[in-house]
Amino acid sequence: MTVFFVTGFVIDDEPMLLMAVRLADSTEGIQTTRIPLALFRELNNNRQRILSLEETVLSLEAGDPARQQEVLEDLNSLDELLERIGSRLFPANQDDARRQVAVKAMCLALEYWTASGFTKADLAEQSGLWNVYMERDGYFRTQTLDKYLAEESLPQKPRWQHIHQTVQYVLATCTEPLPVRRKLEDVFVRLRSYS
Secondary structure (H helix, E strand, C coil), rough: CCCEEEEEECCCCCEEEEEEEEEEECCCHHHHHHHHHHHHHHHHHHHHHHHHHHHHHCCCCCHHHHHHHHHHHHHHHHHHHHHHHHHHHHHHHHHHHHHHHHHHHHHHHHHHHHHHHCCCCHHHHHHHCCCEEECCCEECCHHHHHHHCCCCCCCCCCHHHHHHHHHHHHHHHHHCCCCCHHHHHHHHHHHHHHH
């Protein structure tokens, strides 16, 4: 079992974070030393990468949308990596993490669907997974689907199969090579890993 202790403090107006790592069950002193040292080396390497990314973001010209898109994709990848690390370090929040990923998958599926020229009501109706109601004024309501687009409104016992089937339907129906498709595929892989 690995034990982590983290504390923060300030030295010369610079915020610092101290993390102590100890392997509680290890009987070999060499193994106990190597793992934390490797972890600290990797954290330092990642810190250098983040600083480099920060410099890149600050140096971006407003007229270079391709470069901006590349940096945004890198930041999204970093965000997803940090989420995975957090879910591995804190497995007690596994259900919360699964719910967050489910909402993210549904939002990305809807984003990809609408970017392909369809509406939310079209998704509900064409997939056959969600109810669609027409108001008196002709507006279509997707009340149940809407609940799956925010963590606060996600039901206590979500229909996990509906979520998976919705993402699969969107990926099968929409074929445009948009950047959001890749994000959706990545999040869907994470969502399936919880099952």
